[in-house]
Amino acid sequence: MSSFIANTKDMQFVLHELLKVSNSDVPGYEEMDRDFTEAVLDAAGKVSSEVLAPLNEVGDKEGCVLENGVVRTPKGFDKAFEAMKEGGWTALDCDPEFGGQGMPYLLNCAVGEMFVSANMAFNMYQGLTHGAYSAIHTHGTDDQKQTYLPKMVTCDWTGTMNLTEPHCGTDLGLMRTKAEPQDDGSYAITGTKIFISAGDHDLSDNVIHLVLAKAPGGGEGTKGVSLFIVPKFLVNEDGSLGERNSLSVGKLEEKMGIHGNATCVMNYDGAKGWLLGDLHKGMRAMFTMMNEARLGVGLQGYAVAEAAYQEAVAYAKDRTQGRDVTGVKAPEKAADPIIVHPDVRRMLMDQKSFVEGARAFTFWGAHLIDRSHALNDAEAEGLISLMTPVIKGFLTDKGFETAVSAQQVFGGHGYTEDWPMSQHVRDARIAMIYEGANGIQALDLVGRKLAQDGGKHVMAFFEMVKAECKSHDDDERMKPFTDALKNASKQLQTAGMFFMQNGMKNPNAALSGSYDFMHLMGHVCLGLMWTRMAKAAFTALDNGASDTAFYEGKIATGRYYMARQLPACAMHLARIETGADPVMALADDQF
Amino acid sequence: MSSFIANTKDMQFVLHELLKVSNSDVPGYEEMDRDFTEAVLDAAGKVSSEVLAPLNEVGDKEGCVLENGVVRTPKGFDKAFEAMKEGGWTALDCDPEFGGQGMPYLLNCAVGEMFVSANMAFNMYQGLTHGAYSAIHTHGTDDQKQTYLPKMVTCDWTGTMNLTEPHCGTDLGLMRTKAEPQDDGSYAITGTKIFISAGDHDLSDNVIHLVLAKAPGGGEGTKGVSLFIVPKFLVNEDGSLGERNSLSVGKLEEKMGIHGNATCVMNYDGAKGWLLGDLHKGMRAMFTMMNEARLGVGLQGYAVAEAAYQEAVAYAKDRTQGRDVTGVKAPEKAADPIIVHPDVRRMLMDQKSFVEGARAFTFWGAHLIDRSHALNDAEAEGLISLMTPVIKGFLTDKGFETAVSAQQVFGGHGYTEDWPMSQHVRDARIAMIYEGANGIQALDLVGRKLAQDGGKHVMAFFEMVKAECKSHDDDERMKPFTDALKNASKQLQTAGMFFMQNGMKNPNAALSGSYDFMHLMGHVCLGLMWTRMAKAAFTALDNGASDTAFYEGKIATGRYYMARQLPACAMHLARIETGADPVMALADDQF
Structure with missing residues (x-):
């Protein structure tokens, strides 16, 4: 059972003493005084510890199940998801025009860090929705925004991103999924997409899939790719749900970790879809969300490491084994707590110094994104564009390494599934891979961003x-x-x-x-x-x-x-x- | 499905061009000419690919089950174990006096490497038996040797090592398991041992447990510890199996990996045991096996990495994605195989250069053990004693890192359980922990061996x-x-x-x-x-x-x-x- 407690004190330090947010010229930051952010962080911390963390092990052990074409999430996920919605945690930095609370992205990241630490797999349902929300918010028509965003802000409807196909991941130019224009202005989408996180589940009334596909006349490679909105249930004029779209879950992936999240093979069989953004400019539309999405994965890297570190510290203080070579520390016990041993401390210091550094780095990055959006600050935009592959690649590599190091503190106990360490390691591993494997991040950095x-x-x-x-x-x-x-x-x-x-x-x-x-x-x-x-x-x-x-x-x-x-x-x-x-x-x- | 093929060519290179075994003065080495070792390695390679590797995934997915106090191993393990016994693979370097083939330990290591690459969890059943065999061979009375060794050489009976207890692993001085002397010269063993690999299973007729316990009068800490032979079934005078001893499996551990091996909690309730070696000198008896046992774990580290590397190479040659930046390599295809990309090559070169270096290092270590045993060579003994923590600690850390790197080559596919990479990573992880966690190896190196x-x-x-x-x-x-x-x-x-x-x-x-x-x-x-x-x-x-x-x-x-x-x-x-x-x-x- 996880005993995660959000490190709000360190977050407050980063927000107010490092980034000095309430003195910033970024619109919206002036309200972010110490008391306000403390209230938000404390409330989110309570949800993390009391609602999400207790379900982390359940999600791992139980996983998701595909039954008669319907995905069932682990026991308790539905109630927790309702609690997240009711608390307004899905809407923190969303546009007030569509029901959001309009807070800075930075604050959303701080809260997101806790949620990921507490339950990474669970948090992906709303995380993916947020990504799809951003894409529609940036590229959608007024009509599309009115139709989808209010429901996505509340997570009554959730969202997904469909890029990968069995034969193409990194190289999307090889894509085979087709979009054929229909008389009514929609497109018929046909093809198979894989590795679709939160692709289907029982937490929301509708799933809004954003699907990359090739529409006629776009040319070879990624140039011909467009982005489409493909809802699981079609939406009637009055906003109510209509008929089931021609799409289905082909399979749930068995994975090394994040078992609580439904990773789906999605089959589109002439499913009705609507163009999002410009025709044949789908890659561009997708990539405008890239900085945020990749920062979000970098955040996962160190957030899981934070949870693992907390467990390691608690264990190192509790477990007694051997004696401090410089003198007995706990004479009343048969042995000293292992935190006295230099090599245990080395591991804990590696973990702590990484997590706190990574938090500052990520918050700084989120602050740059806020700057670039709110002030159209080209310097901030350029800087975060440069930093994004580093945040994603470095923090997920080191986050995994940190989780492994925290597991090592437990000795043999860390290898059993009785303790949360194996799950942290297995969960952390995916962050090095998805949203562009880390080798691709390095290529992006050296081949493009420099x-x-x-x-x-x-x-x-x-x-x-x-x-x-x-x-x-x-x-x-x-x-x-x-x-x-x-x-x-x-x-x-x-x-x-x-x-x-x-x-x-x-x-x-x-x-x-x-x-x-x-x-x-x-x-x-x-x-x-x-x-x-x-x-x-x-x-x-x-x-x-x-x-x-x-x-x-x-x-x-x-x-x-x-x-x-x-x-x-x-x-x-x-x-x-x-x-x-x-x-x-x-x-x-x-x- | 694994497609492992033993790298016998590289093994031959190390044996004959690096170590020049057949020119060595170590008794027994003179028979190790190229043809002979090639014949042995080829035969073992065939067993690895055809018998063991196909069961690796089965072992991982199915795991072991405890039913009514009896452990059932995964489907097919029993037949494979019979094949190993019939092929004489359990007896390669054992003493001919007890039915062994008397070959060098070095050759046993080369063969063992393949077996571990093909199926690490399976190979532990005989690996643990070999450790127990060595302990009895070194410290047993003639009577004990005659009673147990012939059956253990053939693996008709298997063996275990019982050190760890719930509250003590590294610090064995805290041990609570007790041994009370009985009138018949035996001891009544009472206590709970955990993390007992191959602790119980359906592959052999009897399990010979070697158990560390405290007998009266030995003083505090590890000084009071003795080693006992505690068979699952008592052995009659005529060598037939007698009554069931008072010991039982308390639980099977759910672990991150090596699911095919039964990791047991063992309860001893006044079980009948016989002293092995000198009273109150149990730690010393256990530690004489340490160099071999730890070398064996270091070997696991790079052997699993070898299997993972082979998968990564095959995938990198097969998977097409993107184009070689210096010019198209596969014009007939829509994309080049990913092995053209420098960063993929970097990963493969990291893997290859580690595995081949580690193999040479481990074989050299095994050769030093042969030297020290056969020639009583104090220099070789001193050198291997120094090298042992490095072989164990460095090779298992790097072996895990290598398996993770090989998994990374697969992108998202490597994270699914459809491919063998997740298993290799999860299996490799334990080698950093057991047989003395790697921090303890470092302590042994710097605190003692230097x-x-x-x-x-x-x-x-x-x-x-x-x-x-x-x-x-x-x-x-x-x-x-x-x-x-x-x-x-x-x-x-x-x-x-x-x-x-x-x-x-x-x-x-x-x-x-x-x-x-x-x-x-x-x-x-x-x-x-x-x-x-x-x-x-x-x-x-x-x-x-x-x-x-x-x-x-x-x-x-x-x-x-x-x-x-x-x-x-x-x-x-x-x-x-x-x-x-x-x-x-x-x-x-x-x-």
Whole structure:
């Protein structure tokens, strides 16, 4: 049984002492004062602990079942989903015009983190709906918005994204699903889509599928692809539900984890669909949601790690085994709690320093998305576009690694399904794969984002890091942070330079190092976050903050990250600088 | 369905071109010529592919079931077990006096690698038996040997090891299981043991449990512990089976993986047991088997990785997605096989260079065990004692990482249970935990093995590396290997020096870096193996070997390891040199 408790204290620190949200010029942020966000976070934390977390194990053990063409979710999911709807948690950052509460995306992310920590599989039902909501909100006609959005904001109807087909995932140009124009202006959609999260279930009255398909006349590859709204039940003029559309669940996937979420094979047999956005511009419509969707997956990466970390800390304090080599700590017991052992502490510090750094990084990213939307801030848009593959790729790789490390603290007990650790590891694994496998994130970063707008955004990032370091020149206490950050940033620049010098004549020289570059950049980003957090903590202490344990702990955790994680940067650079040769040396049949 | 095919070619390379077994002075090795080992490996490979691999998925999906106190193994396991017995595969390196074939342990390891790759959970039934066989063979009375060994050599009776209890795993001094002396010279064993692999099942007529328990008068902690033989069925004077002993299966553990193996809670209720070895010297008796048992787990680490790697290669050649950026490779298809993409190749090269390096390392370790046993070679004994925690800890960590990497090649398909990748990852995970969690391996290495016999063995290792590099001074082609190896070895020495200088006044300064030291040393060991393998491959090419693709591939794979894996050494050293402070900075309640 999970004992998850949302770390609202750290979230408040990031919102108010790192991002200083209520002083921001982003419209809507002025209302985000400490008391307000505390109230929201506390309420969401209560839902996480009391409603979602108790169902996490149930979802894993029971899974979803396909019976007579209908998907049944695990016991209790329906009531919990009702509670989420009633609490308004599905509508937090949605447009008030359609019943949303119009709060910043950033706050939605903070709340989302808790929900994912408590029950990742459950939270995907509303998460996918949010993605579909955003697509219709951005690209839909007024009519489409009026028809679908109010019901999707409340999650009375849920949504899905249909991209993948059995023979194509990354390479959507190979898509076979067809859309044939009908006389009534609709399209007949025919084809098979796989890996459709929340593809069908018993939590909502209708499921609004967004389906990528090829309509005639669009040309080869992804150019011919359009996006369609394909509801499970057709919607009558008066908004009531009409007949069942010609679509069905072909199969539920048996998966390594996220058993509580229904991953469906969807068959479309001439299903009625309506064009969303421009004809043959479906990829573009889909990709406008990409930054948010990928940030959401990066968030899953560290949110599951947070839940696993909490379990590991509790276990390490409770489990007694062996004695502290520097002197007995619990003489009244036959052994000391294992948290006394340096190697257990190493694992816990790895976990803590990652999760807190990742939270700051993700919240910062969400803040950039708010900026770019609300202020049309091109710099913020460019920066988050650059950061998105790093947030997704780095945080999910490290999130999985963190869950594995937390499981390790439990010894053999962590391998049994009596404890929640196996589930955390199995759940965390998917985040490295879906929404663009992490190798694709690295390709996006190195092959597209670095050079975007003439390399302007990555240069701006380097300048930002430089300015950050410079701003602490007068604070001797910051030296361990700024020295390590400068060094790491220099290594990142050297790697970028290597790509520029070698990638032109041989693209493989850059692509062979793309994955290492993504990790190197991830470390620089978390190093930047820790530098900022350390300064915020020193400032709080300077100002006489009473909670010295929290702020001193924050600084010590940051020092750990800088001292023990940033040395990975040199390794990544060394690998990058070996270029394409070691990677490409073998012929296919030498493998 | 698994499509595993044993890599006998690479095994032959390691046996004959790296270890040059038939030229060795180890008794028994002289018979190990190329033809002989090829015949054995081919036959074992056939069993692996045809008998064991087809049952791997069955074992995972079906698992073991406890019904009315009796454990039922998955469908087909019984027939496969009979096939293993009939083929003599359970007796390969056992003592001919008790029906074994008396072959070297090394050859048993090579065969064992295949069996584990094909079906790790299944192979544990005989693996555990082999461990119990060794304990009785080493410590048993003549009577005990005659009673148990012939049946255990054939696996008509299987064996187990009972160490862990609910409240104690690592710290066996906390043990509560009691052994009370009886008038007939036996002991009454009472207590609960957990995580007993192959604890009960329907594959053998009897299960011979080796149980650690506390007999009166032994004092506190592990000092009072003795080892007992506790058979499921008592054995009559004539060797036939007598009455059922007072022991029972309390529960079967639900685990993340190795579902095909029965992990039991064992209850002993005054069960009849006989002392094995000396009274109150049970830990020592158990630990004499440690090197072999831990090497066997390290072997599991890379053997599962080998199976996962084979799947990844096949998938990467078959799955088409996207185009080679340097030019279309499969114009007849709508997309190129994904093996053309640098980042896919990076993953495959990581996997291949690890598995082949690990195989060489493990075989070398097995060879050292043969040397130490057959020749009473103290140097070999010291060296393998030093290497054992590295083989276990490093190879299982990297083996798991490799399985995860192989799963990643499959994208979303790797996350479904339709493909074997989830199972490989879930199975591989346990090897990092059991037989001493990897943190304990690191503690053993840094806290005990480095200083053993005045540090003689680690110094000998450094000398060996130095001599190896020196021996290639005249071969310019070896420079990428020897330069990287020298550098890594120097970093390892620097780390050892740091421990010596700082560990005395603060043991935590050494223990905080123990895990990184284990990994650093693992890289140096694999770097040494790759250096030797590269030289062997160059030599074969110089001598006009016809299979140039194999030898050139070997050299290229080695260069990849040196160029792209050894840079991790500097990272580990940098972490080690931060000492205890970053790791130990927080108070317990700051986590």
